[in-house]
Amino acid sequence: MQYSFASRAQTLLTSPLRNIRALAKRDSFISLAEELPAEELFPQHSLAEAAAAVLSQDPRSLQYGEAEGYGPLREWLSQDLGRRKGVHVQPDHILLTTGTQQALDLLVRVYVEPEDPVLIESPTSPGMLQVLRLQGARIIPIEGDEDGLLPDELERQIVEHKPKLLMAAPNFTNPTGVMWSLERRRQVLERCAKHELLIVEDDSYGDLYFADAEGIEARERIPSLFSLEQPQGNHVLYIGSFSKTVAPALRTGWAAGHRRLIEMMTAVKQMADWQSSLLNQRILQHMLDSKHFDLEEHIRMLNREYRTRLKLMIELLKRKQWKHARYAVPEGGMFLWVELPPGLNGDALLRAALLKGVAFLPGSMCSPSEKADGCIRLNFTHPGRDELLLGMNLISEAVTEFTARS
């Protein structure tokens, strides 16, 4: 029969990431395209212990749970956000989601109507763009610099478009890795509050702060937009996850914010999938509460290793092929954003790289305009050091061929 799909659904099939993933299944393929943590660093043993404990206790850990998510995990999170990030939020202002991607999707489903204007930090993550496209939002990119979003530009667009939302990731923005300055955070918050604009603050990467490898104190960190607004504020929905700090397969993220936002998102969550896995939430909570596991120490270990991998990548970019490439070295996160040597196009380079058995994310996927077509996003957290070396060699080869040709 002829299936007649909803018109916007067609936009979902255009993602080149789908083809990259299909190729990446080949054994020797190296992908610097994805957003994966290093699996050899997962707290596998601690999670095994937690799973054994949870499954030997209460059979209700296998039952349906509450749409909001497991209460004791929301309580743990409430305390952890307060202690480590100066974010004060009650457990009943937190919704547990299937990763931050679901938190974004749920918020957009209850908040955005087709044709509604939505501001996004540009460039941005492909996942955020897809969510907005399926909902039919009018996507308005806002530029930034090395300190974060440009506040005057932001205000100009707010006044012109009267948008429903601003979506941003002030800590190590995906893909650029920019960390917004405190001053810039204050300015952005002030403009949004003045115009009553809701901000979705994605803090998926904030814990991957490499200064933390040296034992930086939590209070030395730049506060989130969410915490800057406290105690009275309600312009920010704060989202994050355990995918980068513990393990993605637990599929546990969260949204925290005003009770009305959380209530509405919980209602749509219940309709979308009833709830995320209670078993995973209980295993996670059991491990986090155990004396044998220290999340801060674990994150510090991750940061030491990821910082080393980033340094290696930076070294490899000092080769002559990359002489005319530009990049800022991020202080954390998972990605290096590279502006290719002049004349090179990310999509074309990717096609050449795929033939060599390596992938990265072309900039075109991170922007609704053509502005990022000359850029690529390189992931340095998943490939081990050998793989990283080999992968960068292959990409460098592809760059050489293009440069020689032009």
Added chain:
Amino acid sequence: MQYSFASRAQTLLTSPLRNIRALAKRDSFISLAEELPAEELFPQHSLAEAAAAVLSQDPRSLQYGEAEGYGPLREWLSQDLGRRKGVHVQPDHILLTTGTQQALDLLVRVYVEPEDPVLIESPTSPGMLQVLRLQGARIIPIEGDEDGLLPDELERQIVEHKPKLLMAAPNFTNPTGVMWSLERRRQVLERCAKHELLIVEDDSYGDLYFADAEGIEARERIPSLFSLEQPQGNHVLYIGSFSKTVAPALRTGWAAGHRRLIEMMTAVKQMADWQSSLLNQRILQHMLDSKHFDLEEHIRMLNREYRTRLKLMIELLKRKQWKHARYAVPEGGMFLWVELPPGLNGDALLRAALLKGVAFLPGSMCSPSEKADGCIRLNFTHPGRDELLLGMNLISEAVTEFTARS
């Protein structure tokens, strides 16, 4: 600030089920309102073994997985559907979802535009109605009798409305527990195929077939719409889950169908939450593949126990308060659908019952019209025998009070 939610999102907050759930958290409260399996029957020990095995092996069980779901579990499912249900489907025509609720939601998101007419078996599950309401579908209920949907009525509505979809659950429909006859299945399928109408066949309850307690052979079962159409058909999307047969907290359901449908649903799944928990899928697959666990034997045990609980409920309905109530005894599933004595309203009875510390699902939640207002849905799978007795006593008391008053 003033949040301005999308207009349809408001429909999400009206569910009385939300209040029932809040009340049900009280310790002594008895709920016959929910759709819960009996937790004391979960294969807790086998799952603990499987979790230990999976977590001691490959750390990739904790990594991001594929949006389609874990390959070996899709292969297992493909074989199981063939062996036990005569459903022949290749693993790459299967998408693993977060329960059947997500399968419904994903399909509706890619297939239905606002104002599109959609036919549903009536009465139907509250979850199905919510999905359609949020998408803005025009919901058209189709009546049935004790053999299933009425085919002439179905065809009349197809011709009048040119709908996008028919949503139905031929095996122990939620809430009525009706099992469609083979003849009726053929008729419905033939009308839909003639008019090129896609059917979403929800087989969440098909395994809970109490004749199976006596060891009925798989081939004696009435085949699904999906398998009746094979090998050439493509008018049916077949959905189901492990929530009722293994455990809900694994949040593992599936959709099986034509490659184009599965591809589009996979794309929207990736946007919605990347993927369901790979860890859960691997634990489940490990247990199902293990020699120490036999799913058929496990389901047979469930059916013996659930049949006993249903019998007890039927006995309790023989009391005088229920003399003028009407119900058909289902051959399986999780619910008994009761038409209350004349003059009684399900919502009003629920308010009285809640004060007594017991809940059920009022019929009003299962229908877009007022047709089911005089009915209630009773769950007999979750409450243990004592709880079931006590719960039914309390509901009977409420009925007596109403009947005495009128």
